[in-house]
Amino acid sequence: MAERNPIPKLAKAFFRWYCKPQRYEELHGDLEEFFYNRLETEGLHKARLFYWYNVLRCCQPYAWKVPKLMRNSVPLLKSYFKTSVRSMLRNPLSTFINVLGLSVAVGVAMLAFAFTQYVYKKESLHERRDSVYLTTFVADRDGTPKTYGNAPAPLGGLIQENTGYTVARVQKGSVIVKEEEQIFTEQLHFVDPSFLQLLSFPLKWGNPVALEDKNGIILTETMAEKYFGGRHPIGQELQLIFGTGRSQVFTVIGVAFDISPTSSIYFHFLVHFDNLQLAQPALDLNNWQDFLTATLVEAPSAAEATALLKKMDSYRPVQNEAAPDWAVTEFGLEPLASVYLASAEVHTPLVNPGSRENQMSIYFLGTLSVVILLLACFNYLNMAIATAAKRLKEIGVRKAIGAHRARVMAQFLIENILLAGIALALGLVLGLTVTIPGFEFIHSFDMGFTLWDPILGWFLLFTLFLTGIASGLYPALFISRIQVVGIFQKKVKLGQGNRLTKGLLGFQLILSCISITCAVFFTQNADYVGQRAWGYEPKGVLYTPVANGEAYRTLRDALEQKSYVRSVAQAEHHLGKNHRSTVMQQADRPYEVDEMRVGEGYATTMGLRLTDGRWFESDTDPGVVINELLAETLGWNDPVSEFITIQGERLPIVGVVQDFHKYNFDTPLRPTLFRLSREEDSRYLAVSVSPEAAPEAYEELQVLWAESFPEIPFDGEYQEDIWGPYFSEISIHGLFWRMIAVIAMLLAGLGLYGLITVHVSGRLQEFSIRKVLGAEGWHIGQNISRKYLLLFGIALSLGAPASFFMIRFIFEIAYPYHMEVHWLGVTPALILLLGVLLGVVLSQVYKLKKWNPVRGLRLE
Template identity: 30%
Template sequence: MLQNYFKIAVRNLFRNKVFSFINVAGLALGLSCCMLIALYTKDEVSFDRFQKNKDRLYRVTVSMTGEKESSTTGSTNAIHGPTFREEIPEIEAIVRMQSNSFVTKKGNELLSENVVFVDDNFFSVFSMPLLAGEPKTALAGVNSVVLSEDLAVKYFNTKDALGQTIDFKIGENFEAFTVTGVAKRCPQNSSLQFDALLSFKFQEARGWLDNAWLGFYMNTFVLLHEKANYLSVVPKLDRVFYTKAREELSQQEGFKQRVHFDLQPFLQIHQASEQYELRNGLDHGSKPIYSYILTGIALFILLIACINFVNLTVARSLKRSKEIGIRKVVGSLRKQLIYQFLGESFLLSLVAFLLGIVLTLAVMPTFNELANKQLALSYLLDAGLVSAYVALFLLTALVAGFYPALVLSGFSPVQTLYNRTKLTHKNYLTKGLVVFQFALSVCLLIGTIVIYSQFNYLVNKDLGYNDEQLLSFSMGRGRGGQEKLAVLMQELEAIAGVESVAAFNGHYNGTGAKVDGRELGFGYIGVDDNFLPTLQIPVLQGRNFSQRFPSDPTDAVIVNEAFVKEAGWREPIGQEIDFFWKNQKMKVIGVIKDYHYASLKEKIAPLLLTQDPNYGLRTVFVKLRTGQAEQDVPGAVKAIESTFRKHVPLMPFEYRFEDVTNAKRYEAEAQWRQMITWATILSIFVSCIGLFGLATFSAETRIKEIGIRKVMGASAAAIVALLSKDFVVLVLLAIVIASPVSYYGATLWLENFPYREPIAWWYFAVAASLAIAVALATVGYQSIKAALMNPVKSLRSE
């Protein structure tokens, strides 16, 4: 019996090649999407779970709450961790991490490497295996360094690099560090990422560590004892802080913020990058919403594929009605027919499942690039995932085949043998499923248009300064920087392709001061006289810094519009700002137009510019002439590099163009734009397969009606319009349902951007037009085929 069912199933597959291909292709696409998202979700869930102490590891976080604003950070200072360990018995160990960029030598070549300082118990607390070296002593020496296997190969052409020395630039000289360990490459599902590790003992020996209680610039991790209660530890952190920092806090006149320490579970770090920054050895942050959205899209595409399977199977059922009638006449029971059609469903699903695996492997490199992952079936192939895939296959086969099996097995043998088979209830379920399919596709289509529009807005919006042909580079740390900088800038201005040169301190630091008796937080940068003209930032009121006013470095500041608004000034020029923390008062000499010095995903904050002589200017902006030909730009860059190497011989020349840097800020949006676009294309394609099935069903059930209409004189065009009208109505209904849902979803997504493109009516018009055009193109073939059929063939049996 089973063999007979199998033969009939195979024969039906080959007899209806187009139908079989469409069914298998649709299911394969849906299953492939689910497999990819299963890999993605598995990777997200598996992050950091290889750590043996994962359940006892926490990162110290800090929140500061003032009268009007609050802030949170995952950073601490050097003194916090060791003091907490000494004062709180539940803490077994602490590990601090701080990253720095160092210049290194590889032969005669100068390179820049990111190095992470850690405590010497790093390998005892974290499960980061060493290929060579002793975990407990690898970082015991002041000049010890642990390299990753990749960095060992890069510098020494071998992973067996124990005992080798590598030179790091410390100040103005190079100092040798001995390789005491080679670490295995950090797993891609690890929040901890490093290429080289140095011990904090080196900083302690040099006196580099900042032991202020109100400093926050490194990560501190605590390992609790096995029986320690996390909730009982948290209040003790605040008690230790306010006890030990009492004297320091009393010296901070005007500091009224409430400082609260907390512990973030290590396993939550990966998906909490939006709340707490990932730096100082932490990377690969993510957001849970990504997994939810991708999982939802994959499940919907699979659901659409299953709906198509139902529609196509029912649509083709009339072709097999006589087979069903004969089987019932000769004694087949309904349950036997159900088994037969479920078996055919499982066979089709098996073929689709195997094809889905092939598709998954084929598109995985592209998916990895879009999702910024390194997924592979071999990497994540485990018993749980295999079980999930098998369950996915069985569920798909059952869902896709159960309803058609019930419908087909219920045909009356008398009706089928006389070609009078009809499906009852006007097939509301099938039509409803098609409406659901297209509603989802229209939602994704509108979402794609919104994402494209917002992305174009982000990359093309006026930033308030001109980043075109604006190059920047750093001079690094070192003594005698300002004198060297002045000479370097003078020579850079003499280069033919250079329009202007400026300098600033290189970072938008945060600080606070008193304005009209109240404390105000703001960004704080040091600049030279040419900074505003070079970046073409307009001065709206007052004047720029100038050498004609020798008191500017000590007495004058420039603020932006956001600062003026926050301070509540009507006449900002001449207003006084009290830097109580350094016992200095300065006056506002100018107001500049707000410019986006950060991402457009962040609202422009109050900003203050200063020429404080204690603020070292180490970053140089070079504005190239925008009118020069593109082929002249490399020549100008080469001349700039030559001048740089002349004055800064022990630093690698690493430059960037600001317009490229600004575009990179929206890489996540660019990736999501591509992923949603592909999801939209897939959903529309799979939905069209379902529409094709419904068109086939409609044409076959109305074949005699069409024949009668043609005999009575109806034209082919009239019949095509008649058949297409029903489908257009379904698509219009889908558009009506999808539009408010899409508007709501788009509004929620755009709320993440303080600067955004408003939702326009034409988004919905374009989506509706595309949906209708695709629907008409899909059903057009079946409609035209039915309209051109000879009516004699359809009516001769009557």
């Protein structure tokens, strides 16, 4: 039997649900007519499909019902707005606590957002970031494959010759730049002209093609201002003095805009790659044992990149035969778009280091901003529930005259969104003026943050939703469900004994305990690393770079005449400045170790301590001195009787030196060996003096330098200041955590103060009666604090161990060398938080002592 009403029931029900009642008959009549016409001509199946199609087409604003909440919406919204403003003005304490907490939380969240954008938008400046690749190679080191971003010298030329792809070779180096009386040591990039084609570094003046001129130089705006001031830089001349002693005059052919923070690749000066022979004449571009800073290549498609990898793989046998110590397992290509993030795993000198640390900082700042947002939202939840006691009559009257629960909820949510909007605006100002600039100032860098970031709008909307809706939803639900009868019979008690408010306050106390403990330990750790032994004696040691052996001898001969000079030594590599990576063959296995070439008296001058054997005895000593870690790595109990092999040469171990830190304590100790350096290869001079004479010796060294090398800037330093930026960074960690601890204590303290204040105001009659009956201040204080002491005890008993294990976890991740974490470090947090409770209670006791009990008895 045929179906009497074949119209789809679900589609019809959906149409009835959204359609205005006054237009339902008209619109649905048309839909039925269309349906039955198609039923006769095209069949049931198509008629039903088109019916659904027409129902969905009609789902537009002209047909929608007006929800009950939207009727008279403008007058209602005005009413809600006025009520919200009046409520905030009537409760200034809770309004202040909520706005302050939320605005501080938004300010910290802005910092986390800005830093995340800074890290993950790296290389967004470069238009060809997805088609330009950094060549990489993998080599086995100590049984572990490691990826390197520098490139064998012949690789770029062969790729260009055999594939036709655009290639840019890069080599970084130091150079002395002279312009009239101005002389500075700067960093110089030797690059192929295609460098500015592959990378998007726009020029303010000049043409990128001009880099074809081998006598031309391109510099940044900052460098142009530094050397030429107000003069137009194009056509000006700069003299470059290379480490080999050679010099050449270059003409400025272009000025680039200062490098954006969104690029991890940067430069100050660019010259044609062919000029590399002036700085490094020994470098052979056909020798697979020589390496360049980087080789960039453009492969327009993924298929071409795959083909290029196959071509590069064909060079492996040649590379491995020429440089067996750097045997390549495989070549690779790293897209420019991800080269900064990949630099945590790819060892490349092309980009600024710090990718791993910055990614860890994102997790840390993100977690921190969420925690502070939670603290602020918890404050709002607690205060909203507690202060609702003052608005019970308002709620009861509204419900009695017909307001249903949805309208009461809407009023409280709008009030919360208004408050969150004010806090968001203040937080945005706080972020732009305090947290972001402050973070950039203490870390001495620029994140390039701008208000015009399109993602910022979505971030702010999400933050407004989180603070305005999420934190206000529970109070609105909780308050709107209160029964009218209970209100007028005074059976409703808010803010007293509520488990949620106690739980949220307890969680705040735990977070505050963790923050304070972190502040204490980070501050103590800064003192610890400041006193940690370096493995040698830096006090009383001065050093300066020198161009060659002749420059070293000139200074040495003059310094040795001074009575306060203990010793002078030369080195090709200097502690805290540089070393070279060397592959050592031992038992048919390669080991990558750090090699330092130094002169005869270098160990004595630097205060290095021998634990076995001897130091170099003559300027032709073939022996090698190793550190304890290298001996331990190789499993030697008596290393002085052993030999090692480097580049086919068998070398005897003549001494073992106590482990020492070449670089700061962020860098783990590495297996290290010393070999004798020729005086002609001198690159550093080190001089040891008595610590009291160090300032005089430094001034004398400056004078000698100016007399001997007037065209070269003096770059000498105290050895004990060589890690200055590191110690500043460690101190900043302590300062940062102290600030976070203050914020956490402030939020928890304000929340506690608000809760206790509301709690006390709800018991004014009781306390008035107690005062009349002769209650003392201590008795009132005990009565107020009784319900919070147990909460504090539970929260701190959980917060103390959580703080201990968290700080131990952070230290293990963040610092290779750190102070021992002990339980006593948690004590200051416990004392401070108990002090907060005591201070809040005493403030309320003081107010009650001044309170006239007669006023309290009249409240009924």
